[in-house]
Amino acid sequence: MLVFTPFMLAYLISELYRNVNGVIAPALRQNLNIGPEQLGLLSSVFLLALALVQIPVGLLLDRFGSRRTVASFMVVAALGAWLFTFPDYQAALAGRLLMGVGLGACWAGAYRANVLWWPAERLALANGALLGLSGLGALLATLPTEALLRMLDWQTLFHTLAAVTLLLALLIWAVVPTHPAERRAGDASLDGLMAVIRHPLFMRLWPMTLLCEGSWLAWQGLWAGGWMREVVGLSDRITALYLLGLATAIVVGQLLLSAITDRLLQRGVPLIRPMRIMSIGFVAVQGMIVWLPLPGINLLWIAFGLLTVGPILTYAWLAAELPSHLSGRLISLLNMAATLGGFMLQYAVGWMIELWPPTNGHYPDAAWRWTFSLMITLQILAVGRLWRLPR
Numbered sequence: 001m002l003v004f005t006p007f008m009l010a011y012l013i014s015e016l017y018r019n020v021n022g023v024i025a026p027a028l029r030q031n032l033n034i035g036p037e038q039l040g041l042l043s044s045v046f047l048l049a050l051a052l053v054q055i056p057v058g059l060l061l062d063r064f065g066s067r068r069t070v071a072s073f074m075v076v077a078a079l080g081a082w083l084f085t086f087p088d089y090q091a092a093l094a095g096r097l098l099m100g101v102g103l104g105a106c107w108a109g110a111y112r113a114n115v116l117w118w119p120a121e122r123l124a125l126a127n128g129a130l131l132g133l134s135g136l137g138a139l140l141a142t143l144p145t146e147a148l149l150r151m152l153d154w155q156t157l158f159h160t161l162a163a164v165t166l167l168l169a170l171l172i173w174a175v176v177p178t179h180p181a182e183r184r185a186g187d188a189s190l191d192g193l194m195a196v197i198r199h200p201l202f203m204r205l206w207p208m209t210l211l212c213e214g215s216w217l218a219w220q221g222l223w224a225g226g227w228m229r230e231v232v233g234l235s236d237r238i239t240a241l242y243l244l245g246l247a248t249a250i251v252v253g254q255l256l257l258s259a260i261t262d263r264l265l266q267r268g269v270p271l272i273r274p275m276r277i278m279s280i281g282f283v284a285v286q287g288m289i290v291w292l293p294l295p296g297i298n299l300l301w302i303a304f305g306l307l308t309v310g311p312i313l314t315y316a317w318l319a320a321e322l323p324s325h326l327s328g329r330l331i332s333l334l335n336m337a338a339t340l341g342g343f344m345l346q347y348a349v350g351w352m353i354e355l356w357p358p359t360n361g362h363y364p365d366a367a368w369r370w371t372f373s374l375m376i377t378l379q380i381l382a383v384g385r386l387w388r389l390p391r
Contacts, residue, residue: 003117004126006172007110008133010070013165014103015137017077018046018217019247022225023145023240024154032089036226036363040350042089042096043222044343049100050107051340055193057105058332061112062192062325067176070109074169077102081162085155100339102165108332110134115319115327116179124265124316128258131312132251138220139247146240193329201321202330205314206337208382212282212311214341215375219286220246221342223349223372224301227289231368232298242298249305257309271317276386278310283379290372345375 021028021043029039053073060069080098083091110130118126148157196202224246228239261274285303292300315334322330349371356367 003113003176004130006168006176007066007070007106007113008130010074010103010106010168010172011110011130011134012137013161013168014077014106015134016141017081017099017103017137017161019138019141019221019243020145020157022220022222022243023141024149024157025222025225026236027149027154028092031087032092034089035354036350037347037354038089038350040222040347042093044218044346045093046096046100047217047221047339047343047346049097050104051336051343053101053104054108054332054336054339055329057108057335058193058329061105061108061328061332065178066105066109066113067172067178070105071169071173073102073105074165074172075102078162078165078169081158081165085158104335108328108335111315111319111331112328113176113179115331122262123319124271124313125258125262127312127316128254128261128309131309132254132258135247135251135254139244139251142243142247143240144244146237192326193333196322196326196330196333199318199322202318202333204385205318206334207385208279208311208379209314209334210337210341211345211375211379211382212279213338214343214345215286215379216282216308216311217338217342218345218349218375219304220250222346227368227372228298230362231365234298242301246301246305249302250308253306253309254312257306261309261313271313272386275310275313275317276383278307278313279383279386280310282307282310283376283383286372286376286379290369290376349375 021039025039025043028034028042032038032042034042057069057073077099080095080100080102082095083098084095086092086095111127114123114126114130145157220243225239225243228234228242229236234242257274257278261271264274265271282304285300285307289300289304315331318330318334319327352371352374353363353367356363
């Protein structure tokens, strides 16, 4: 627990940073005087920074280990949180970028620690527990944040987050032990990176990580809230409540379905089977959210959250297939694909919606539906690659 808990808390606060714009979006639009496209960029640049920093993070993890890498990077995140509060769009954009850079090691560092400290056959369970518990950060970014903003402004919230981030960095540096494999100078060459990229299974799976996990990040980080407000017509309070339900479903799904997957693996069921079923369900639920005009359709967000575990299983699969000394670079490359997909999709959604003319400051439902339909179609193509895997 001295390893799992500190890294889980670091990943938890990263999830809070990533998703909080979904609740504070109205305040950001008003205070910074920005539209959907600029709001999309302001949120998605966090994911762009995460993507761009993954290759150096992977090299640093394999060279210096998770403890030193994650703790050092989190200091940069604290600086970004402080800069984000400046009353200027460019300053806020720079702050959001630094937050992404500083938190770019949390995900990969925690996953790499799991690879070293857990047996390979239990890795899916360990990763699911990590994602489920750290998903509480996304949960805190919903209704609790909305309630907190009734008592203080969002700038004070981010000043507090900056202080907490610094404390977590000190905790990781002081408490987390070093794995025996990290006591030796690790290989930080680009040859290992190319070995991962050329692996046939990685080549087959990275598009699903890019598009499915990217869509998850785009929805939860910003556009699920926009959909609920603009298309469904929910109030800010009810939207925050539904986002809380979504975040809770992600926590439950990662814990419960990862445990079920672990049980199936213990019984000899290949990982590809639950991964296919859950990934197909993940994409299908998005289609139902966008197009089914059924009463209570918002409850489908619960199913969406539960099934997010499907695309995540690629991490456990690939980690079991590749040598452990390449684990930092493998996880960072998958993270780069996921966060780059999240950046592109989160920004592209705002850009495409603005292609339709607004009426009284609101964009038509067709703008939202056709934009997300394109995103869903790309995911269908990516998931279809699971049926033609190399031996």
